[in-house]
Amino acid sequence: MSHPRVSVVVPAYNNEPFIRQTMSSVLEQDGVDLELIVADHSSKDATWDAMGEFADDPRVRLLVTPAGGGAEANFNRVSAEARGDLIKLLPGDDYLLPGSLRRQVAILDENPAAVLTAARRRLVDARGDVVVNAYGLKGVRGPMRGAEAIRHTVRAGSNVFGEPGSVLMRRQALDAAGLWDFRFPYLVDQATYINLLLQGDFIPDAEPGAVFRLNNGQWSVALTDYQYQQVSSYHRDLRQRRPDILTEGDVRVGNRNAWLMAQRRRVTYRILKKRMSS
Template sequence: MTPRVSVVVPAYNNAEYIEATLESVLAQTYTDFELVVSDHASTDDTWERLQRFAADPRVRLLTTPAGGGARANWDRVSKEATGELLKLVCGDDLLYPTMLERQVEALDAAGEGTLVVTSSRDLVDGRGKVFLRARGLQGLSGRMSGRAALRAVVRSGSNPLGEPACVMFRRAALEAVGWWDDTYPYYIDAGTYAQVLLRGDLTVVDEPLAAFRVSASQWSVRLMRQQLEQAEGFHRRVHTLAPESVTPADVRRGNVLARVAAAQRRLAYAWLGSRMHPEKASAPAS
């Protein structure tokens, strides 16, 4: 029987965390789901660690050839999904036990015109310890039109919808827009949400149902600069796609707030320091 929900994990060099990620999916209170994982030619022992899950009938383990960037693997696992509803979880993030149950309930209550559901999330360090709770959303609430949600996203200068672990799609809607959109690679998630939300509504579950792991690989001065440039490009693109909903003033506001957010991230990563490294995060503070 085809499951209602597909949770898909595009794994790449996630050996330190991938087992905890998959365990968090398999521990869901909602049980009508499959878990599809594809390893994107990892150079660590991600693939070897995945083998302990191979005997679970809910799990399918695949491989994706090297190349093509993140989109190649995100598309690979999403196209392999058979469920009506789809959630992508990166290979170092965590789902809380009631995530699928709460989001399926929310989509069912909202009706077929609602294509996306999201929730807030906690931020965790390298050892999975929460250091910020219930982040995201930034005023998004209830059921709202996709275009109103997009305006709120641009005006925030960030991504209040959250990382993929926070979001669940109707799989047919994701397929209809051509799967994941990496026009701006650092905004592959938000860029894809935008394409789907042009076609339908959003509903929000206002509670933290996932944990996003902050790691050292997410920070560098060069990376911050690239992320900021792509944020501004993303804002311009959303204006082009929905000019009646997202104005040039919205874009200007979003660009200013994106610069503020970039500065805040830089300070936050400096403050976190060694907690972003799993092998150091468990050591007592000096």
């Protein structure tokens, strides 16, 4: 049995209002030999029933992740099932823009030393209204060696690559990294990308490729303190592990920028929470 070129994997949990759009956005991608793997992790709503509407498509595999283990269990379970050379993890409330998968596959095909590419993304609120049309890749001007990309995102004090739906990775590199890195839960995306970038290069995709849905659970001022603590702790950990890549100056700059971003989030969260509640 031949393997698909690309695996799009979806760790679903209580995504019944959005999972149909998520899955449709993958299956409607053109010019790509793909499989779509969706794992439901003990949802309390009708997510499983909504997923089942796509069961007749031969490209679709539906899984159940047993209760327990949180997001880490579902991320790793659904990713471990991937058979494609390339893999994209797409959260169950986000979706892809038309043509994005074909474009990202071409980027990695043209750059064999690259282990991942990331697109800019569109931010929408829970109703689907656009908040920002093209966001991400701050300060990225072109291809980067892995170590350069790592320093850049650390010094920025934030994940410049974006949420998983914006990223296409080489599955072999993700496997070699031990799948998803949840040691610092708020930084799982960035930490995992960095583990891959220790193995190869980064190529940006300047076009918007995915839609990230903001939700009310993200609008917590208290959460900004936790986010900053996670970022600064991760920077120190990475510096200790890889002093050949990060200097103390890189960590200081990154922590300062992370603190400034946390203050901006406080204001932004209040504004957007009010908007989304109206």
